[in-house]
Amino acid sequence: MIATSNSPTAVRSEDSHIVRPWQDVTAIGQNEATVLKGSSGIYVKDAEGNSLIDGPGGMWCVNVGHGRREIIDAVVKQMGELSYFSPWTMSAPVTTKLAQRLASIAPGDLNNVFFTTGGSTAVDSALRFVFFYNNCLGRPDKKQIISRVNGYHGSTYLSSSVSGKKSEKAHMDMAEGLCHFISNPKPKNRPKGTSVAQFGDMLITELEDKILEVGADKIGAFIAEPVMGSGGVIVPPEGYFKRCHEICRKYDILFIADEVVTSFGRLGYHFASKDVFGVEPDMITTAKGLTSGYLPMGALLISDRLINNINASTNEYRAFTSGFTYSGHPASAACAMANLDFFAKNRLLEHVRDIAPYFATAMNSLSDLPVVTDVRVVGLMAGVECELDASNPDEDRDCAFASKVDEACQDLGLLVRPIYNSCVMSPPLTITKPQIDTMVSILRAGIMKAAAKQ
Structure with a gap:
């Protein structure tokens, strides 16, 4: 379930009348936006048909996953x-x-x-x-x-x-x-x-x-x-x-x-x-x-x-x-x-408590990457903080890097939420161990890809 296109689907025309939250109002209709046209479980689907893991769970909110018929x-x-x-x-x-x-x-x-x-x-x-x-x-x-x-x-x-x-x-x-x-x-x-x-x-x-x-x-x-x-x-x-x-x-x-x-x-x-x-x-x-x-x-x-x-x-x-x-x-x-x-x-609360240690171990495995300077995990939410040069802090530089990680991961089939210089994950609570493995492997690849371009 990994996207195969070279870049995420983005449009300008459909957003020409929308002022989105945190929108730069001097550029309405000019910013690219990924178009989503479907969703199921922990995945969303873009307009080109690529499946993407919904890493942020919408906005921390799609807890039971997408498309629940009941x-x-x-x-x-x-x-x-x-x-x-x-x-x-x-x-x-x-x-x-x-x-x-x-x-x-x-x-x-x-x-x-x-x-x-x-x-x-x-x-x-x-x-x-x-x-x-x-x-x-x-x-x-x-x-x-x-x-x-x-x-x-x-x-x-x-x-x-x-x-x-x-x-x-x-x-x-x-x-x-x-x-x-x-x-x-x-x-x-x-x-x-x-x-x-x-x-x-x-x-x-x-x-x-x-x-x-x-x-x-x-x-x-x-x-x-x-x-x-x-x-x-x-x-x-x-x-x-x-x-x-x-x-x-x-x-x-x-x-x-x-x-x-x-x-x-x-x-x-x-x-x-x-x-x-x-x-x-x-x-x-x-x-x-x-x-x-x-x-x-x-x-x-x-x-x-x-x-x-x-x-x-x-x-x-x-x-x-x-x-x-x-x-x-x-x-x-x-x-x-x-x-x-x-x-x-579906005993979802029990599932979260059972799988949370596995999620924490998987997220903490990213600590071996040179640009990762802190991993914070509790339950099914995590922040992976990145600094290109920890000895020389630069907030603008590192925030821009987190955005580049997001772009790289989306190319590979994962939505990431960059917050400041952290890559945030809060997937649907229904996520399984194999899906966690896939999510973390894509995040690792995305961080490495973004770092290689520096």
Whole structure:
């Protein structure tokens, strides 16, 4: 199942009216784009009929793989019965059942489900709930947020304002004074002579120092991905996530776990916060794997504790005046239910936990390549960092190299997602050991091919 053409299919004319995400608007209609016309399992097919392994799993989201008939049929059936309802005043059985199902598998007391249209709007809703919560409790100044450098939380005004990918904020306005950023928990970047454990201690001290600097009475929430996704698959030091949660509890700061990437199987569990990192957050944001990308949907899960605290603060009307036209859309809810059914029927979580060590070994085998300076793997997500000259860092040079690896791999039959100077893999969770071998062998060939041209 490897592409045989000399180059990926690319077009200009079909994109002449599309402004894509992160598009250079001075070159609309000029940038090449691969045209995909089919998909099945872990593969997509381009317009020339070449099969390509979907290494990024779409955008971390095609967890059950492409073309699952049972999901498609469930969506069609639901649309034939009820295609829409107004979430302000009405409900639908399928959406109610999905909310109950999510509450039953969520950690701790996260029993309240607020449906959104995707990950960005889930994070946006979480931040708005922080403001709402503290207003209800008579703490109007407790609104500021702590986030991390290179963390990514979305593209709405609020979610982008708390994202820490500085290079992507050029020419864009952000909410000034809202967010305070602490260090990227990337072990590779720790000070020379510092152990990973000592680096973890430094990060926790930094978080507490930031709280004391700003004032706990001013900080409403800390938001963090258990594993940074779009920051390059950054796996923090052991115990980091749990210790951050403990610090937040100490200072009465809400803990938001952004699990848009890590939920629904990417790390082998429905939610990674508790099962992998030992944390029961105040809120969890999710999307992507919730529907495996078949339809747009996201959700914010809110703890009973927060709802109870609001109820205890007043007997007056308190409306969370936020929502979306497509909140809890019945077709998307049916998609999510069928997606979760697929997980259960095919024991997909167990499969991920079983195959993850093999995946890690295969990805780490790339460490022998001279340009590979770090391999980060957890569950079924990995980042292979490349530097052409580690003694002479050059971010632009190495980011360009990762893009060249992507091009080379696509010629060989593999889609790669270059993030900064890392080649990121997050394949469909259904991937098998032989398919992992093929994927890694192509990635190795692609890195070598790109390096040979330097």
